[in-house]
Amino acid sequence: MTTSDDVVALSSVEAQPDARRGSRWRVYLPVGLLAIPMLAFLSYFFFYPAIGLLLSSIQTQNSQGIIGRPFTLAHYARLIHVELYARVLWNTLRISVITSLLATVLAYPVAMVMVKSRPMVTRIITLIVIAPLIVSVVVRGYGWQLILQNGPKGMLNWILMTLHIVDAPLSILYTETAVIIGSLHVFFPMMVLPLASALGKIDPNLEDAARMLGAPWWKVFLRVTLPLSMPGFVAGFTLVFSLTAGSFVIPAILGGASAIMLGNLIEQQIFVVYDWPFGAAIAVVLVGLVFVVNGISMWLLEGRRLRRPV
Amino acid sequence: MTDERFSGLGAYILYAITVAMMIFILAPLLLVMAVSVSDSYFVTFPPQGFTLKWYAKVLQDRDFLEAMRLSILLALGTTVGSLLLGVPAAFALVRGNFPGLAAIKGFLLSPLIFPALVTGLALLQVLSKLGSQDARLNLLIGHVVVTSPYVIRTVVTSLQLVDENLEDAARTLGANRLRTFWRVTLPQIASGVAAGGLFAFMVSFDNYPVTMWLANSEYSPVPLILMRQLVNVFDPSVPAMSTIIILMAMVGVLLLEKLVGLRRALAA
Numbered sequence: 001m002t003t004s005d006d007v008v009a010l011s012s013v014e015a016q017p018d019a020r021r022g023s024r025w026r027v028y029l030p031v032g033l034l035a036i037p038m039l040a041f042l043s044y045f046f047f048y049p050a051i052g053l054l055l056s057s058i059q060t061q062n063s064q065g066i067i068g069r070p071f072t073l074a075h076y077a078r079l080i081h082v083e084l085y086a087r088v089l090w091n092t093l094r095i096s097v098i099t100s101l102l103a104t105v106l107a108y109p110v111a112m113v114m115v116k117s118r119p120m121v122t123r124i125i126t127l128i129v130i131a132p133l134i135v136s137v138v139v140r141g142y143g144w145q146l147i148l149q150n151g152p153k154g155m156l157n158w159i160l161m162t163l164h165i166v167d168a169p170l171s172i173l174y175t176e177t178a179v180i181i182g183s184l185h186v187f188f189p190m191m192v193l194p195l196a197s198a199l200g201k202i203d204p205n206l207e208d209a210a211r212m213l214g215a216p217w218w219k220v221f222l223r224v225t226l227p228l229s230m231p232g233f234v235a236g237f238t239l240v241f242s243l244t245a246g247s248f249v250i251p252a253i254l255g256g257a258s259a260i261m262l263g264n265l266i267e268q269q270i271f272v273v274y275d276w277p278f279g280a281a282i283a284v285v286l287v288g289l290v291f292v293v294n295g296i297s298m299w300l301l302e303g304r305r306l307r308r309p310v
Numbered sequence: 311m312t313d314e315r316f317s318g319l320g321a322y323i324l325y326a327i328t329v330a331m332m333i334f335i336l337a338p339l340l341l342v343m344a345v346s347v348s349d350s351y352f353v354t355f356p357p358q359g360f361t362l363k364w365y366a367k368v369l370q371d372r373d374f375l376e377a378m379r380l381s382i383l384l385a386l387g388t389t390v391g392s393l394l395l396g397v398p399a400a401f402a403l404v405r406g407n408f409p410g411l412a413a414i415k416g417f418l419l420s421p422l423i424f425p426a427l428v429t430g431l432a433l434l435q436v437l438s439k440l441g442s443q444d445a446r447l448n449l450l451i452g453h454v455v456v457t458s459p460y461v462i463r464t465v466v467t468s469l470q471l472v473d474e475n476l477e478d479a480a481r482t483l484g485a486n487r488l489r490t491f492w493r494v495t496l497p498q499i500a501s502g503v504a505a506g507g508l509f510a511f512m513v514s515f516d517n518y519p520v521t522m523w524l525a526n527s528e529y530s531p532v533p534l535i536l537m538r539q540l541v542n543v544f545d546p547s548v549p550a551m552s553t554i555i556i557l558m559a560m561v562g563v564l565l566l567e568k569l570v571g572l573r574r575a576l577a578a
Contacts (some may be wrong), residue, residue, distance in 0.1 A: 032411075035402035038395040038418060038458060046421055046455050049432035056435065109327035127567070128332050132339060134559040136516040138536045139552040143338025145540075146345060146353065146549075155341055155355040185338065188331070217320030246425030249518050253540065263427050267522070270431065280435075283428045294423055 050287075057280035067276055075281035085265065089285065092261045095176060095251075096244040099183040103191040103240045104233060106184075111195035111232075112225075133189045141253035144182045148173040148254070174256030182250040187243050191236035198232025199225070231301055238297040242290045262286045339556055346549035353546055364550035374551060377535040381515055384446070384531060388453040388514035389507045395454065396461025397503060403462070404469040422459045429455060430520035437524070445529040452520040457513050461506035468502025504569045512562050 057075060061067045079085045114125045132140060147155045150171045157169040172178050202225065210220045248263035255261070262282055269279035341355075349359030368374055403415050421429060430452055437448050472495060480490040496503075518533045525534055532555065539548050 032402050032406035032408040034398035035406070035414060035418070038399040038462075039414065041395055042418065042421070042455065042458075045433060045436070045451050046424075046429065047417075049436040050424070050428075052435055053428070053432040106327060106331055109324040110331050113324055113328045125328065125332070127563070128335055131560065131563045132335055134512050134516070134562050135339065135556050136533050136536070136552075136559070137518060138533050138540070139342065139555050140338055142536075142540055142548065142552055143342045146341050146355065147338055149355070153354050158355050185335065188335065217318055221320070242423060242425070246427050246519070248427055248522070249537070252537075263425075263519070266427065266431065270523075276435070279431070283425075283431055286425055287428055290423065290425055 053280045054284055056277050057284045059277055061275065061277050065274065065276075075278045076285070078278065079282060079285060085282075088260050088262060088265045091176065091259060092245055092286075093289070095179055095183065095259070095261065096241045099180050099187065099244045100191075100237050100240040102180070102184055103188055104237060107188065107191040107195050107236065108229075111192050111199050114192070114196045115199045129189050129192050132185070137186055137247075137249045138253070140186055141182055141250050144178065144185065145173065145253055148178050148181070150174070173254065174258055176255070176259040178254040179251050179259045179261070182254045183244045183247060186247075186250060187240045190239040190243060194235040194239070195229060195232040198229045198235075202228045234297050234300050238293055241293050245289055246286060342549045342552045343556065346546055346553040348546050348549075350546070352544050353549060364546040365554075367545075367547045368550045368554065371547070373535055374532075377530055377532045380446070380529055381531040381533075384449055384453060385511045385514040387450050388457055389510045391450065391454040392458035392461045392510040393503065393507050396458045396506060397465055399458075400462050400465035400469055404466055418462055419459045421455055422463075426456055426517070426519040430523035433520070434523040445524060445526045448524040449521060449529070449531070452524045453514040453517060456517065456520055457510035460509040460513060461503075464502045464506035464509065465499060468499040472498045501569055505566060508562065508566055508569065512559070515558075 056067050058071050058073060059067050060070055060072055079089065110125065110129065114122055149155070149157070150169065150173045152158060152161060152169050154169065154173070156172070160166045161169065207220055207224050210224050215223065246263060247261065248267060251259055251261040251264050262285070266279050266282045269275045269282065344357050345353050345355070346364060347360050347362065348354070348357035349361040399418055403411065433452050433455065442448055476494050477490055480494045485493065516533060521531055521534060525531060536551055539551065
């Protein structure tokens, strides 16, 4: 397949005979037109609303609930300076980073086994990893609520107490830990899949060579496997971070009042307080956060800064 | 059990973590299913006895059935809508040679990296300014925004694999453009189109972050009803509802695996 860049470069060469250029347009333009319905749809129902939200985040809402001038940055200042809100922002960042790191550490072994096992084992692991992805997040959050239930009737507490590992029931539900466990469960596949695809592309001879030259398993991993799988790690980390930062259901079910995240704060501001500009400002901050992480990831992946020789 | 490429301590650690993660992934789902047949008036662990009465209760629950109907119709509408927009756009992206193609591709896929929660909120603001009161139409629009990029991804991948020589051959043998598309191109991308459609259906059926803004008390899809029940109901009818949803998802997964293979569908 020729890349679009080649084609653009080609068609801009002036020396090309006019006749050929004419026929190129006759043939190709109609195909390009097929994108117009979706472009129009997304422009109107996605791009335009997003700009509208950005605008309302710097406007003021009067007592009738009408949003307009004067322009202000007060809503952003409020998010950063009011301690209650700043803590939510901080919570969101911390939960997202911890979840992504945990997912990385746990996804490497799973992805490695997935790539290197016999086809049957690979198939089963893939099915188990992916299947929950399609089960509603509400259901999965509910499952964790049952497991982590505070008091002796929760599954985890019941098991731990029956085995006499703990004497008194743990209180995990409605804490940040519960939110991290739930988020890890929901977004784990997003880390395993890109990692597995990156690991699958590594030439097994490289690892064999390292081993034959006497490197122990952990050194083979650190010096060969890990550096070569970086593109998968970066892609997976970005996905898990972005999705966790933007979550609503898991913190609502498992976090209670003590682990509120940005998504829950937005919902409160819109549905309970009816403060649209402030809700919009929080949303813009959330999008900004996700964009920054995606930007860094794209910079790392496209500049091929990660594929330097080992 | 041990593969030749894994040996020693490293292998044991890898397998131990993998098995632990498989249990971690399955535990909440299996627990929900186990509790749903528990013969007790509250959800407790360990589950007691065996009964199907909670399923009977759920299947007579007007709100749940109404939500199920709405969710299925919405997901079907979303599938049709996102295929109608996404398949032609995928053609334009793969076969077109116009300036700015890469930027347009980025734009069409951008709802995938945008937090869905914000997509829904922004759309709510615009739709309420427009005075669009029909929650069903608003939900359909919101869901198509979120699902159509999935169609683009799966269809673009399968279009790139199409052998264009076959199309040239068909054209040389006298088939017109439409016939060539219908008889030669479409069969080759059918699995990508099916995977995209199935994705659209499942994403729409489970969607919460867009749905929560656009639904109202009259039209609430399944995820919203379930969330409401979670807070208000403590008998095993909630796990029974959840189990029904899990089983429906399993059917979806198996279909996807049959149609395209899971890894390929998701890697697209």
